[in-house]
Every structure is written in structure tokens, then in C-alpha cells.
Amino acid sequence: MESVTPILEFKKTCVSYTKQTMAVKYVSATIEKNTITAIMGPSGCGKSTLLRAVNLMHNLYPNIRVDGEILLNGENILTMQAIDVRRRVGMVFQRPAPFPTMSIYDNVLSGFTLNGIKLSKAEKDATIEHCLKSVALWDEVKDVLNKKGTFLSGGQQQRLCIARALAMKPDVLLMDEPTSALDPIATKHIEELLLELQKEVTILIVTHNMGQAKRISSKSMFMYLGELVEYSDTETLFSNPVDERTKAYLTGKMG
């Protein structure tokens, strides 16, 4: 048995939008460091809601309640300052959205500027090069760093958004269907990229795409109606699902 280092632990995590309905119900799970964990499930099963709980995105909306515990390196993030949590937990959204008024250069550094952190020119340049290289965008954009990020293709924009999140050196990277707005080639690029990136950062990815989960994740969660139905090695989950609902979803009878 190899030893695992938990980086993120859900303990009876619940999220509710209204008093009566819970979008996420008592989810408990442990996420290992430097892995890719896929969260799957049909629309409205609460997978994005669960993901957004991890960087306290729900705090932005006063009606949403998050209960239970979510531990990041043993510390309950629900009692921490949102700003501190979000600097350690990066997020990439469904649609690529680089800041339109900023250049590619400034987009990568936006985490620092937004937080009022000053960097020297050398530190900036080093961060830019490192981050853009780790998302395999450097060669494509190194000569146009002062151009607006919105001039890039969708796939490039999404990689820029990943670079922007990586620049803050997060422990965990949350990805909410990051390839659903991209074409197959751009999707393939991002998938390859994620496999590389897991050496640096723990990735939690929500995906609609079972093939994608199979290709990149080592662990998979299946959620249904807010419950975490099944959570195991991706291989096991796909080849030998325990729960009937998981089976139904994987065989396409439900989705």
C-alpha cells in the first residue's frame, strides 16, 4: 500500500441554495496530492456546486449556505478568509475569459495586480515565462506578449487562464468543465497539459465528458442529485462500478 498525502478533504460538505433544497448533500471524500480527480455526473447533480465550494466562490452570493467542513492541508477553509483561500486554490472556468482590457503579459500577472502584490521586472518576466511554458503557450505568444489576450484562439485563451491561475502557485486547481467550450484539438492540448501539470498542482476537474475523465484522471467521483454516489480509482469506477446509478450513467442510460 503506497502512502497517500491528503491535500483536500471534504467532511460532510453540504451546499444549499434555498432553505428547502440542498444542491450538495453530505459529501465526504479525500483528495490526494498531485493527482487529477474527475467529478462526473448528469447536469444539476451538484458537481460544479461542490467544486465552487472549495474556493469559497459561494461566499459571493449571500443566499448560498455551505456546511460541514472542507480541509485544505488540514485547515478548514470554511472558517478562513475567502481571499486567503482563493490565493491557494486556483480556478479555471468553463468559458475562457481573459481580462479583455489587459495584455497577455498583464493577464498572467493579474493575480498579483489584483491583490496589490508588487513584483520586480525580473520576477515578472520569470513568472510569465515559467507560467506560459507550463501551459505550452510560450512559443506561440512570446513575441506578442503586449497584445490583448482576447486576440488568442479559444484554446489559447483557456491556456492563458490556466497560466493566470498557476501564477499564484496554488496548491489546488479547480477546473469547471474547462474544455466544454473548446474544439477537440484544443481539448486534447489541455488534457495533455493537465497530465503534465499534476506534478505541480493537485487538480479537481468537473467534466461532462466521460472519455476525458478516463483519459486524464486517476480518481473519479460520480455524483447524482447532490450525493457523492461513488468515488474510487478511475479505472475501477469505469470497469467495475458498484452502484446501479453509476452503471446507468456510464452506460448512457442516464445523463
Add this chain to the structure above:
Amino acid sequence: MNDKLYRIVLFATTLIMPIVCGGIVYALVTDAYDAFEHFGFLKFLTSSEWSYTQGKEQYGALPFITGTLMTTLVALIFCIPFSLPVALFVGEYFKGTRVASILSTVTDLLAGIPSIIYGLWGFYTLRPIIIALNISPQGSSVLTASLVLAIMIIPYASSLSAEFIKMVPNDLKEGAYSLGATRAEVIQKVVFPVAGSGIFSSYVLAIGRALGETMTVTMLIGNTNNIPNSITSTGNSMASIIANQFGEADGLRLSSLIAIGLVLFMITATINLIGKIMIKRARIS
């Protein structure tokens, strides 16, 4: 056949607007021609003499151009700190809530109040305060007029800016929050830059409105024909000098007033055009 008739009627009625507009410009130009010919276009704009003593008539628009620009600028300065928070409140902080919709309805209501009412309020409420504060002895001044103008243009600036602030995509805001930004930082570094050109253009349109406002300014500016030497002095704006004197003027003086009208028309038309073009650009991006 019916369709053809319909098209002819539609075309004819549509044509009326450009014809009216052209007619106004034509009338202004022909009636102002005397004044421009007599004093010279540039001389007319740069002279500060306004004297109608028979035989020594001398008319120059500079005091009124200055008066208009001063009232507009001061009004804008007072308008910004009140309209921008309203825009942020409605467009960002309380976006989509009842409070926001009540607030924006109330601000929009301000836009519908006739300017004579603003003038009365300024005259009977604000002017005594200005006197009591020892700002200006009669209470009428560029400042008095500007303060009321500022209130009048707040709804124009704030409701349009709010619309642009609302249009900033949630993706961008959440993206910024996810990087650890506070709300203030998101507003400063994402919302304002993204909505910036839209907000700017709404102020340009508000300026366009302030430039031509007549009644309120006439009631509050003091109606003296000199260049105001400070904002607490009295003066006249381009619109207020016309309103004050057109009834008793004839000949060269009337032509000069119309010339001022033409200049005012050109300034407001340019400002409005710039504003509209900017809004169009802001909407596209």
C-alpha cells in the same frame, strides 16, 4: 400596389426629420450671417464685448461660451461623485435587487422633472443657502446654476453607466475573485476598465445635456454679460443670454444671438455625436 403606396408614405414621412433638421441649420446660418459678416467669425467667438448702445454696437460670444463651459464643467465635477456610486449600487453591488430597481426608478424620475421646477427649487431653496454661506451676495452665480445642473444630469450619467457596469460579464468578475481579489479590487481593476469607455460615453452625453440647459441656468446664473472671473461670480451661458435677450433684440443684436445659438448647436451636436459613437463602440466590444 398597396405595398408601393405604403412605401411612399413611409419614405415621405421619414424624410421630414432630415428636412426639419436641415431647415433649422439653414435658418440659423442665414440669420447668423449678419453677425459673422460684421464682426468676423473668429472675432465674434473671441470678443468679450457685449454692448448694444446705438451706433456703437459690439457683440462677442466669449463671455457666454465661457459661462457655458464653466457651468458644464463644474456641474460635471459635482455630478461624478454622486452618479458613479449610484451606478455602482444599481449595476454591481445590488444588481437585480428590489432596492436597486427602486433607486434606479427614483433617479430616472429625476430626469423627468421639468427644468423650470429645478429652477424654482434652485431659486428658493439653494440660493438662500448660498447667500447664508456667504459664497455669493445675491446667491445667483455660476456655482448655483452648476449645482442644480449637476443634479439634473445625474440620472443621465448614472443610469447609462449602470447599464455598462451591469454588462461586465460575470465570468470576468468571478475570474478575478478566484484569483483572490476583494470586491473593491474587482471593481477597480476589472469592472471599471471593462466598462470604462461606456461610462465615459455616458458622461459625454450628460455633458451634451448640460451644455444646452436653458431655464435653470437662466434663473440661477445672475445674467451678467461679463466673463465670470470665478465660479462664485455671476455670468450668462450661451443658452441663457439668448433666453434673456431674444424678445427685445433686433437687427445685429438678434443676429448675434442667433449666431450664439448656432455655435451652441454645433458644440452640442459634436458632443452628442462623440458620445453616441463611443457608446456604439463600447457596446460592440
